[in-house]
Structure formats: C-alpha cells, structure tokens
Amino acid sequence: MNGSKKAAGLTAGLGWLITMFLLGLLLFKGALATGYGWDWARVPAFFFDWDRMRFGPLLKGLGVTCRLIAWSLLLTLFLGLATALARLLGGPVLAGLARLYLEIIRNTPLLVQLSVTYFIWGAVFDFSAFWAAVLALSLFEGAYLSEIFRSGFLAVDQGQWQAAWCLGLSTPDTFGKIILPQTAPMLWPPICSLVISLVKDSALASTIAVYELTKEARDLAAETFLSFELWLTIAGIYLSLNLLMSALGALLERRLGRL
Amino acid sequence: MKSGKQNGGACIELRDISKTFPGGHQALKKVSLTVRRGQTVLVIGPSGSGKSTLLRCICGLEEVDSGSIRLDGRELTGQPGLRDRMRPELGMVFQAFNLFPHLSVLENLTLAPIRVRGRKKAEAESLARELLLKVGLADKAGARPAQRSGGQQQRVALARALAMNPKVMLFDEPTSALDPEMIGEVLAVMRDLADEGSTMLVVTHEIGFAREAGDELIFMDEGEIVEQGRAPDFFERPRTERARLFLDKILY
Ligand SMILES: Nc1ncnc2c1ncn2[C@@H]1O[C@H](COP(=O)(O)OP(=O)(O)OP(=O)(O)O)[C@@H](O)[C@H]1O
Ligand SMILES: [Mg+2]
Numbered sequence: 335m336n337g338s339k340k341a342a343g344l345t346a347g348l349g350w351l352i353t354m355f356l357l358g359l360l361l362f363k364g365a366l367a368t369g370y371g372w373d374w375a376r377v378p379a380f381f382f383d384w385d386r387m388r389f390g391p392l393l394k395g396l397g398v399t400c401r402l403i404a405w406s407l408l409l410t411l412f413l414g415l416a417t418a419l420a421r422l423l424g425g426p427v428l429a430g431l432a433r434l435y436l437e438i439i440r441n442t443p444l445l446v447q448l449s450v451t452y453f454i455w456g457a458v459f460d461f462s463a464f465w466a467a468v469l470a471l472s473l474f475e476g477a478y479l480s481e482i483f484r485s486g487f488l489a490v491d492q493g494q495w496q497a498a499w500c501l502g503l504s505t506p507d508t509f510g511k512i513i514l515p516q517t518a519p520m521l522w523p524p525i526c527s528l529v530i531s532l533v534k535d536s537a538l539a540s541t542i543a544v545y546e547l548t549k550e551a552r553d554l555a556a557e558t559f560l561s562f563e564l565w566l567t568i569a570g571i572y573l574s575l576n577l578l579m580s581a582l583g584a585l586l587e588r589r590l591g592r593l
Numbered sequence: 594m595k596s597g598k599q600n601g602g603a604c605i606e607l608r609d610i611s612k613t614f615p616g617g618h619q620a621l622k623k624v625s626l627t628v629r630r631g632q633t634v635l636v637i638g639p640s641g642s643g644k645s646t647l648l649r650c651i652c653g654l655e656e657v658d659s660g661s662i663r664l665d666g667r668e669l670t671g672q673p674g675l676r677d678r679m680r681p682e683l684g685m686v687f688q689a690f691n692l693f694p695h696l697s698v699l700e701n702l703t704l705a706p707i708r709v710r711g712r713k714k715a716e717a718e719s720l721a722r723e724l725l726l727k728v729g730l731a732d733k734a735g736a737r738p739a740q741r742s743g744g745q746q747q748r749v750a751l752a753r754a755l756a757m758n759p760k761v762m763l764f765d766e767p768t769s770a771l772d773p774e775m776i777g778e779v780l781a782v783m784r785d786l787a788d789e790g791s792t793m794l795v796v797t798h799e800i801g802f803a804r805e806a807g808d809e810l811i812f813m814d815e816g817e818i819v820e821q822g823r824a825p826d827f828f829e830r831p832r833t834e835r836a837r838l839f840l841d842k843i844l845y
Contacts, residue, residue: 491691493687493689493690493691494691494693496654496685496687496691497685497687497691497692497693499653499654499680500652500653500654500680500681500683500684500685500754501680501681501704501705501709501753501754501757502678502680502681502705502709502757503704503705503708503709504708504709507708511704511708512693515695516694516695
C-alpha cells in the first residue's frame with residue numbers, strides 16, 4: 335500500500351520532469367527560431383538587488399501574491415461555509431440569495447468579475463485594487479467551495495442528523511462535532527485542488543493593477559524585453575508554490591486521517 | 594407482565610394528531626394515545642401503517658399537521674422554543690442505531706450530556722460507564738462503534754439515549770436490523786428497562802416480546818389505531834377483522 339503510493343509519487347515526479355524538460359526544449363527551439371537572444375544573467379537581480387541591498391520586483395511581487403492568496407483563502411473558507419449553510423439550513427429567502435450568488439459567479443468570467451469589483455464596487459465603496467482582488471477571488475472560489483461543502487454535508491447519512499436532533503444537540507454542535515468531522519476527509523482533496531486554482535487565478539489580479547508577481551513580471555518584460563526569461567521564471571515560481579501547497583495538503587490529510 | 598404501574602400520570606398525550614406527507618399520503622389519521630409514566634406501550638402493525646411516523650412526530654423529526662402533543666402536560670405543538678428544549682426529553686432508538694462513527698463508544702454517550710445538559714466531563718463519563726455496565730458493555734468504552742456487532746451497537750445506542758435521562762424512551766423497531774442471534778440481547782435490556790419502570794413506547798415486529806413485555810398493546814393499520822388493550826387479549830381474541838388478518842399473516 336505504502337510502497338505502491340511511493341512508486342506512484344515517483345512516477346508522477348518523473349513525468350513532471352520529462353514534461354518540463356520537453357517544454358523547455360520547445361521554448362528554447364521556439365526562441366532560437368525567432369532569433370531570440372537569451373540573457374538569464376540579468377534575472378537574479380529581479381529577485382534581489384545586491385548593489386542596493388533590497389528586494390527586487392519579483393520577490394516583492396511574490397510577497398503580494400502570497401498575501402493575496404492568504405486573505406482570499408480565509409475569506410473563501412468563510413464564504414463557502416456560509417453559502418453552503420444558507421442553502422442547507424436557511425429559509426427560502428436566504429437559500430434563494432445563495433443560489434443567485436452561485437449562478438452569477440459560476441456563469442461569468444473571473445476576469446469580468448475582477449474588473450466589475452474594482453472599477454465599479456471599488457469606486458463606489460472606495461477600496462484599493464488589492465482588496466478588490468481579494469474580494470473578487472474569494473467570491474469566485476467561495477462559490478465553488480460552497481458546492482464542495484454542500485455535497486459533503488449531504489453525503490453524511492440522514493440518520494446522523496436525526497440522532498443529533500433527538501439528543502438535543504444545537505445546530506452548531508451538530509455541524510462542528512458530528513457532520514464536519516465525518517465529511518472532512520472526503521472534502522479535503524477537492525479543497526486542495528481549489529487552493530491550487532486560487533494560486534493560479536491570483537495571477538489575474540494583474541489586470542486590475544495589483545502589483546503581484548505576474549504584474550511585476552509583465553512590467554519588467556515591457557521594460558527589458560526579457561519576456562521568455564521572465565515568463566519562464568514566474569511559471570516556475572507558481573509551479574513551486576503549488577507543489578508546496580500539494581505537499582502541505584497531503585501532510586494535513588495524513589494528519590486528518592489519523593484523527 | 595408488569596402490574597401496578599398503570600396509575601402514573603400521563604407522560605405523553607396525543608390527541609387527534611394527523612400527518613399527510615407532501616406526496617399526498619396520509620400517514621396518520623387523527624391518532625389519540627396516552628402513555629402513562631412508568632408504562633410500556635407496544636405498537637405493532639403492518640408495514641406502512643404509520644408506526645414510524647407516529648414516533649417521528651412525537652420526537653419532532655416530523656411536524657404534525659393538526660392535533661395536540663403533550664409531554665408531562667405541556668403542549669408541544671405550535672411552541673417551537675419549548676419543542677426545541679424538549680428534544681432531549683424524548684430518547685429515540687433507531688432501527689439503524691445511528692451511532693456517531695467518528696467517536697468512541699464512551700464519547701457517543703457523553704457528547705450530548707456535556708453539550709446539551711452542561712454536565713462536567715468526569716461526571717458524564719462516570720454516568721456513561723454506569724450505563725455501559727447496565728447494557729453489558731462496560732469493557733467496550735474505548736472502542737469505535739463500527740468495530741462492534743449489531744447487537745452491541747444497538748445496546749450502545751440505547752445507553753446513549755438513556756444518558757440524557759429522558760422522560761420517555763421511543764424505540765423504532767430496534768431489533769429489525771439485527772441478525773437473529775443478537776435480537777435477544779437487545780430485548781433483554783429493554784425488558785430490564787420496562788421492569789425498572791421506564792416510560793417506553795416501542796414499535797416492534799417481535800411478537801414474542803409484544804406478547805409479554807408491555808403493559809399495553811396498540812395495533813395500527815393505515816394510519817389509525819385499530820385496537821388498543823392488554824396484549825394477551827389482543828392475541829387471543831382480536832376484535833376487528835383487520836387485526837385478525839394481520840395476526841393470521843404473522844403467526845402462520
Ligand atoms: N418522508 C416521507 N415522505 C412521503 N411519504 C412517507 C414519508 N415517510 C413515510 N411515508 C409514508 O407514510 C406511510 C407510513 O410510513 P411509516 O414509515 O410510518 O410506516 P411504518 O408503519 O413505520 O412501516 P414499517 O413497518 O415498514 O417501518 C407509508 O405509506 C410511507 O410510504
Ligand atoms: Mg417504520
């Protein structure tokens with residue numbers, strides 16, 4: 335069991351390496367064909383400026399991206415749980431509102447939602463591009479998370495709800511002590527893939543001038559014309575970030591399983 | 594057969610309760626029934642006659658459409674707040690046990706007393722251990738329910754309901770999901786409870802148990818109480834055609 339899991343992990347890792355190698359080769363060939371002049375030597379300075387002893391744009395951008403992800407994750411969890419509960423336990427009005435929110439979010443592009451949040455709501459309620467991005471990303475991922483939660487809660491046997499009801503347990507206790515612990519192991523994998531989507535989607539915040547990783551890279555590319563180097567570099571950063579998230583998820587899952 | 598307990602005051606009083614499900618099926622038709630304190634009332638009847646619905650309406654898992662439900666003289670219908678507070682006073686034992694699989698046997702018994710009754714953990718645990726002793730599972734406190742046999746799980750479920758010290762115990766075919774060799778161990782515990790003077794309303798298909806364990810027997814059919822009286826009378830001399838048909842089917 336454990337051995338086969340390890341083997342599967344190894345195969346997946348090897349697959350990744352080969353894919354990355356082929357992709358790199360392709361890019362290299364492409365660059366060669368267009369007569370691209372590689373200049374990797376200038377890239378490290380984009381991370382850290384040793385002359386002036388300060389962070390370069392890419393590290394600063396990464397910091398903003400991490401902050402963006404952290405806040406969005408927090409708000410996503412809240413929105414997802416609240417929406418799922420509203421649909422399950424709320425009266426017709428609350429459930430209807432939750433449904434409306436879900437349909438709007440799921441049927442419009444995230445790019446449009448970001449712009450509307452920033453240029454319209456941001457202007458009306460006066461919040462910065464950063465918080466507009468947090469809000470838009472959370473609303474977007476929260477809608478999907480609520481569906482994950484809802485299906486998980488519904489998957490718990492009806493008898494569990496009934497037993498909890500008859501013992502007089504309050505609704506928060508029923509959720510917190512009976513339903514959630516039983517669904518958590520089931521919810522974990524889809525939640526992990528949601529976090530990975532969030533990391534990738536956060537790049538769209540660059541379109542509303544949030545100076546996160548992608549925006550910094552785009553600006554640098556426009557300035558220095560080192561587009562290939564920069565795009566490859568941030569692709570690598572996003573990849574590492576998500577591999578880290580997956581590893582963290584797997585670690586926590588093992589913890590969860592042991593509970 | 595118990596005797597001398599019929600004089601207790603009314604614990605549950607149902608008056609003309611009716612229940613129609615959204616599909617249009619009327620599961621209960623103006624059912625009236627009184628369970629006195631210390632009494633064991635048994636309910637039998639064919640499948641679909643409304644026995645489960647009756648219990649579910651009493652414990653609040655279903656709303657009645659009309660009629661009155663009183664617990665210790667207090668009206669529960671139309672009183673959401675009181676209804677809510679009275680939930681733990683109606684101890685329900687389900688056919689499918691419905692134990693909490695992620696908790697140990699002991700935690701199954703202590704969760705509600707701690708969270709609902711505000712008992713201290715140590716106090717709840719010592720009560721739980723007493724109850725486990727009573728149902729013959731003193732050594733299983735640390736186990737997960739799924740590791741136990743069906744008969745043991747149902748005895749745990751029974752102890753879990755008892756841990757809330759409810760005013761009345763409701764049983765919905767507690768032995769129907771059990772292998773035949775395990776039915777006896779659950780019925781034995783129920784018999785003990787009845788003898789100790791617990792107030793119980795028991796839906797059962799166990800005719801042997803129905804014959805001798807209760808103070809009163811109720812025969813339901815098509816959402817109505819068709820006969821009500823002492824068990825021996827019912828089995829020897831059923832008064833209605835419907836009861837005779839039912840007995841013919843189950844006895845031969
Ligand atoms: N949630 C529900 N929705 C619609 N109809 C229901 C529902 N629950 C029960 N019924 C119907 O109500 C009637 C009574 O059901 P109930 O479960 O009370 O019967 P029962 O006497 O307990 O039968 P059994 O011996 O099979 O358990 C049945 O015809 C059943 O189909
Ligand atoms: Mg039933």
